[in-house]
Amino acid sequence: MLAGLQNVTFDFGARTIVRDATWHIHPNDRIGLIGYNGTGKSTLLKLFVGEYQPSAGTVERSRNTSIGYLHQDLLSFDTSESILEVAMHAFDKAKQIEKELAQITDALAKNETDELLMQYSEKLHEFEEAGGYTIEHQTEEVLQGLGFNNSDLKRPYREFSGGWRMRVLLAKMILQQPDLLLMDEPTNHLDLPSIEWLEKYLQHYKGAVVIVSHDKYFLNRMVKKIVELYQKELHFYTGNYEYYETEKQQRIELQQRAFENQQEYIRQQERFIERFKAKASKAAQAQSIVKRLDRLERIEDVEIERPDIRINFPVDKVPGKVLVDLKGVSKRYSENVILQNATAEIERGDKIALIGANGKGKSTLLRIIDGSEPIEGERKWGHNIEEAFYAQHQLESLTLTHTILEEMKSAGSQKTEQELRNLLGCFLFGGDDIDKKIKVLSGGEKARVALAKTIISKANFLLLDEPTNHLDIHSTELLIDALKRYEGSLVLVSHDRYFVSKTANKIWEIKDHEIKEFKGTYEEWVAWNERMAKNGAQGAEPKAKSQVQKEKETPQVITPQPVVNTAPNVPINKEAKKELQKQQRLFQKLEEDIAALNAQKSQLEAKLGSPEAYADKNIFADTEKQYKSVLAKLTELNTTYEQVFEKLMELEGQ
Incomplete structure (x- = not known):
């Protein structure tokens, strides 16, 4: 066992986070720690690293166990060192040995003794064991995997934004190769290529990993065990997140049936007692039943902490067939070319996901579609369009002196106060939270308010830039359900592959400065690319709209139908x-x-x-x-x- 909790209770002020919990982490474990926002998942991780002490019970850690802990608070770290130097601090031991080797070398130059030669040999062996000859290469490889270019490596750490800083600290942590890696929302600041690289890296990682994440796709691919913090208790499931969902539902159903069965039994016994307690011949039997009921271990009714509330996107007007038409669009920032003579069209009913690496211009394209980004070329707006745009910069439009509830009322949705309260509950604002002023909210809380306002706007065309960033798994599921039922059209940017796979019916990718369109879901797009790569046709990618018009053909994609025509028309035997x-x-x-x-x-x-x-x-x-x-x-x-x-x-x- 690397670490564990033994009968641990932890109280945070007057609030109990966990009660009488026992959990052992073993070598090579791949564990997903889940629970609703605010239940205390991050607090549990802090118990393991010793930042908090339990109110009762013990936190067990093997003396030789090294623990790495990735969390958002690390962003307070600042330095003028380059990002390569920051990440290479993972090899401080090797660098210290290197200094000692240099000192011994200087001493040998002055006086070559057997003792110094022996010391040099031992230190050289230690240096090799610590990976001293490959530390820079390893560091560069990991940083590049997480999305940094070679030209970035020598730039000062403090020049980078919070998301990129977190990647540097993640690189440092995985290079340290601790026995136990605790990761709190590791995919929050990563784009899709970086998430895929991290998955491959962790799949071959020799230590144990505990992951807190709202990314179901990531959990499904990474973990073999789920630990759920629910109603102040830990519940264990041997499988990935998909297995947990199925198993939990079955547990709830079985518990509900057992509870109802027992309640019916208790009612029958109580009716017998009531009827015969005064009858002499049955009094002893009735008393015996009373004692039996007193000793009965009661099955608890199923309690749902967060009910499934339907989120509705009302749509007032039906737009024309074409919502936005882009023709010959070019966009560049100095030497950085985003689009070059690109052409695309958004039609009524389209639910488009913009995917790809950071820096390719996804958010820029959203602003081009919105009309707020100057371009060369033509952007034509369709008929009867009512648009709502959710993005980080939309937070500036919130009225700081309003309470959350007042801000929602100001959106003019005509919803009742109770309907607004229910909706805000879906976005993690419960009870007295809705009376908080906007000005005292964190960035994440403001983002959730802005998203809730977007939802009740009655728009028939939505632009959504990373809408799930500040939502937990349950809230993301409610949003997915709402977007599935949404009668309007949308374009979204998200690094959450599960969210994209459940909401989009088209995929757009900015590649070679053009908009490549794929008519199908994310999973079909992934399968199509894998098949193309397998068949040695890596270059045969989905064509841009402009190419489609020139060549009068489109790549055929996988559909859910039994007969699938995804390959070129060649005869088969x-x-x-x-x-x-x-x-x-x-x-x-x-x-x-x-x-x-x-x-x-x-x-x-x-x-x-x-x-x-x-x-x-x-x-x-x-x-x-x-x-x-x-x-x-x-x-x-x-x-x-x-x-x-x-x-x-x-x-x-x-």
Whole structure:
């Protein structure tokens, strides 16, 4: 065991964060620590590193365990050193040995003795063990992986913004290679290429890693265990975040059924007691039942800390078919060319995700679409457009003297105060929070207020720049649900791949100073790129709109249909065609079987939820047995479904 909590209770003032918690972290563990915002996830990490001491119980740390802790408070660090020098502090031990080697070398030049030669040999070995010969190369490699250019490495650390500073500190921490790495929202300041690089790095990391993150996609790929801080207790799940969601729902359903079953049993017993307590022949039996009920270990009702409140985007007007038309657009900042003669079109119903590395001009393109960024070329606005733009600079438009509730009322949505309170609850403002003045809010809190105002604006066209940055997983899910039901069009920038995959039906990427459009979801775009790379067609990327117009063709993309036409039209042999048709029939049969099982599952759930099921324990046991059997079959069929789908992809690619 590297570290752990043993029966730990921690009180923060009058508030209990965790009660009687036991948690052991072992070598090579990959753990996701989750919980609603404000429940105390970061506080738990601080217990491990000794910043806080428990109110009761013990925090255990192996004497030789080294711990690295990445957190937002590190941004207070400042220095005039270059970012390369800051990151290379990870190798301070090697650099100290290097100084000692230099001193021994000087001494040997004056007087060569066996003792000095022995010291030199030992220090040289220590230097090699500490990676002394490769420290600069390793540091450059990690910094470049996190998005820095070679020209950045010698620039002073203090010249960089908070997000880039955090990357430098992340580089330093992973170069130190601690036995236990505690990471609090590590993807917050990373773009997509950097997140993907970090994932690959951590997958081969030799130490244990505990991650606090609101990025479900990142958690699904990185962790093998979930620890949930919920209602002041730790709950453990052996699997990734997707497994946790399924397992937690089943636990809640089972607990709810067990609670309802027990409540029905208690009511029956209490009715017996009430009816026969005064009857002499039954009094002893009634008293026995009273004692039995007193000894009964009560099952608690399921409590939901954060209810699922629907967020609605009202739309007043229907726009024309084309919302924005960009023709021959060029944009540059000095020598930095963002767009060159680029062409693109946004149509009614489009939900576009702008993706790519930082510095490629995603936020600039949003402002070009908005009309607030000067350009060369033509930007044509469509008919009947009501636009709302959410971005960091929109925070400046908030009225500092307003309370949060007053600011929401000023948006003119005509919503009632209770509706506004419910909406603000989705964005992590509960109770008396809504009476806080805007001027006392943190940057993240102001961002959430601005996002909430965007949502109630009745706009039919939304521009969203990193909308999930200050939301927890639950709030992000509510926003995803709202955007799925939103009847307007939108363009968004986000590094949260799960959010993008659930909201976008088109992908835009700025590449070679043009806007490359892909008609499909993020997952389809990733699969398409992987297939192109696998087939040795890395250059065959989705074409820009301007190229489409010139060549009168578009790349075909993966769709969720059984028959997928993503490859060029080349003849396939008869055997391959026969196998393809066989897989298509199997795919269709699996879809039908899964639909039938889902219908059966719904019927059994309804049966389990009825009081009649609890009246006869044999009926309940039989129904529950059927329910578990259906779940097992569904799991098996879904696995086969995925395998057949992959086979279809492979056959279509031939």
